[in-house]
Amino acid sequence: MGTLPLDDRGLAYGDGLFETVLLRDAQPLLWREHMARLQRGAERLDVELPAQDTLSELCAKAPPGLAVLKLIVTRGSGGRGYRPPAVPSPRLRWQVMSFAPQPARWHEGVRVRHCQLRLGRQPALAGIKHLNRLENVLARSEWQDDAIAEGLLCDSHGQLVEATCMNLFWLRQGRLETPSLSHCGVAGTLREALLSTLDITEVEVGPEQLLDAEAVWLGNSLQGVWPLTQLDNAAGECLRRWSLDPRHRLLQDAGHALLGYPRQT
Amino acid sequence: MGTLPLDDRGLAYGDGLFETVLLRDAQPLLWREHMARLQRGAERLDVELPAQDTLSELCAKAPPGLAVLKLIVTRGSGGRGYRPPAVPSPRLRWQVMSFAPQPARWHEGVRVRHCQLRLGRQPALAGIKHLNRLENVLARSEWQDDAIAEGLLCDSHGQLVEATCMNLFWLRQGRLETPSLSHCGVAGTLREALLSTLDITEVEVGPEQLLDAEAVWLGNSLQGVWPLTQLDNAAGECLRRWSLDPRHRLLQDAGHALLGYPRQT
Known part of the structure; x- marks a missing residue:
């Protein structure tokens, strides 16, 4: 479980995006759709995403069986109030949790x-x-x-x-x-x-x-x-x-x- | 500068409230109005606030002159997805920054x-x-x-x-x-x-x-x-x-x- 600095805009304003991805034996389901939505969100908010490889590699960290990868991308810290920073440093945070459907x-x-x-x-x-x-x-x-x-x-x-x-x-x-x-x-x-x-x-x-x-x-x-x-x-x-x-x-x-x-x- | 765990609902969903309070020589301005708005927000979101004394005491941590106290109260961690936890543990985070008007x-x-x-x-x-x-x-x-x-x-x-x-x-x-x-x-x-x-x-x-x-x-x-x-x-x-x-x-x-x-x- 990671942490985030208090001045991160994801906390301050909800200035970011997330995805929750189903993994089966560390293989993501609907990965193309998740990445497409994340990309649409990043364009809408004008937030730069981590490289695709960085995101794909997170899936490999899951245990066997069903799991969920939750990833959060925020605009990072900085800016003046609501105004985004001129040179933003987005933050990626993620966690893998076990999952069981019903x-x-x-x-x-x-x-x-x-x-x-x-x-x-x-x-x-x-x-x-x-x-x-x-x-x-x-x-x-x-x-x-x-x-x-x-x-x-x-x-x-x-x-x-x-x-x-x-x-x-x-x-x-x-x-x-x-x-x-x-x-x-x-x-x-x-x-x-x-x-x-x-x-x-x-x-x-x-x-x-x-x-x-x-x-x-x-x-x-x-x-x-x-x-x-x-x-x-x-x-x-x-x-x-x-x-x-x-x-x-x-x-x-x-x-x-x-x-x-x-x-x- | 504090941090917040990644599973805090303030980050995950923006599930919380904030105030930015002007302080002059560690004395808050419009404190009654800030606390009243925070209380209204807490009732609307059904989030329990820290004790008034806990909040008031934060002002004393400011330096002489003008400063801003930013305080954030989140619903804390837990719950199942959007569903709030049955027994929530709200989190208070705060920081004091210098301030100069224009x-x-x-x-x-x-x-x-x-x-x-x-x-x-x-x-x-x-x-x-x-x-x-x-x-x-x-x-x-x-x-x-x-x-x-x-x-x-x-x-x-x-x-x-x-x-x-x-x-x-x-x-x-x-x-x-x-x-x-x-x-x-x-x-x-x-x-x-x-x-x-x-x-x-x-x-x-x-x-x-x-x-x-x-x-x-x-x-x-x-x-x-x-x-x-x-x-x-x-x-x-x-x-x-x-x-x-x-x-x-x-x-x-x-x-x-x-x-x-x-x-x-």
Whole structure:
């Protein structure tokens, strides 16, 4: 576990980026997508990234089996207040942690609720995985019940965006859809890979679209894909239940193939 | 200069708060306002603050003359991802730096520009001084010309909010006004103190209001109050100039009285 000096801008302002990468036997999954997102974030924030080789070599430090590489790149120290330093010295910090997914959620599905918090729209930061994540923290603080696996987030215009740490997908009238992330939200690497694999349309719609969906899923590059069996409102009242059938395995199996996780059909 | 462990949530998510307090001969200015804002932030984020005495005692560590105490309170380590730990252990970190204001800006006024970036509206975080400050960093990155002292920020609805690190005030048709901060922005401690001292109205208006203002000011608890002599648009074109007259000293003198800075009349 490393440390960071108190004047690092990553701490002072959240002035940096991070990635959490699934490793299997020290081999990264969706590495291309992780590096592409990190690069997009670095361009957006104008932060210089470490060399690709430096980042790739971190994966080799993982133990056998499943692990997570968390890497953080900050703008480093310096500058005058919010003003970035003229000659920045970005800092790379990383840690490798063991990881175990939750197979019961793959197989049995999950119960999910709507969050009260609405995400603010900020296109300048939308999609990238930066260190300003207080909205996610506040949203995840809305419930303590472990029976509820995730919380769905709408933006200030009432449009669906994502869950607190997962992306959202659904099948409706035979079409696969996922929320557009042009205003806010994090473009997950599993989402990116699924968009390249399946015919998924990015849409701007409200939460009512989920009520008559044939299937709804949450997914990210660590946990894989969870089908929803129940959706509650923010007051804890059930809005809709789903019985899992082969349609609920469609996007899940595609996601798990990308991560080396087992098919559920 | 202290350090922070890599898994601190202040770094990971910007999950914390900060204050920068002006000290004169180890005595804090606007201490009550700083502590009140920190308390509001702590309630909003549900973070436990160190005891008041612990915080007050930090001021005694300052050298003679002017200095700045920067204190950071984070939620500490732990939790599962964005989910806060059930039993959090907040961390306090602080540093004292020497400080010198810029008297020429008090006396001669400043040139200011509009920023292109629009602040996202997030009422859950509005007003408090949390560690998610990427919007401010991006806005401050928009210009390098040292002749431009600050940048004005509107929100996504086009309404005036603040400058990158200062609050905004103006005199228009004989009335003192400042933007409402109910949607976004930081409620500065000097602004709080001025609202208690002068008859200032909080309003929701667009930037066109500044064009026929009799006087416009920027202020914070470190720099004091700067009157505007020129306002540029984001393309660098001059929108309006002001010649300083006694009206420009009204709010400035009131602010400086609160900070122990010299009157400019």
